[in-house]
Amino acid sequence: MKNEHFNRLLAADQMLFDAHMDLQRALGSLPEVDIFKELESVEYEAMFAVLRIKEIKAKLGDKQNED
Structure with missing residues (x-):
């Protein structure tokens, strides 16, 4: 069970x-119009990761409450 939690956190x-790397690439190379779409994608990735955590x-x- 601990390995499963560790793997999910990892x-x-x-x-x-x-998400961070995608954001860095987008901000450095995309025209301003395309950045909005990329930001939405990065936001989704980050929210999904936070939900997993x-x-x-x-x-x-x-x-812990059971113990």
Whole structure:
């Protein structure tokens, strides 16, 4: 069970890193008009990663309350 949580947190961390890198690329190379679309994509990636982290925290909190 711990490995599953670790893997999910690692995946969420990777998603946040990917979102950051996508944002850096977009801001450095896209025309202003296209940046808005890229920002929406990055925002989605970041929100999904945060939701994954919250899901794991909730599961760990429930397990902690059981102990």
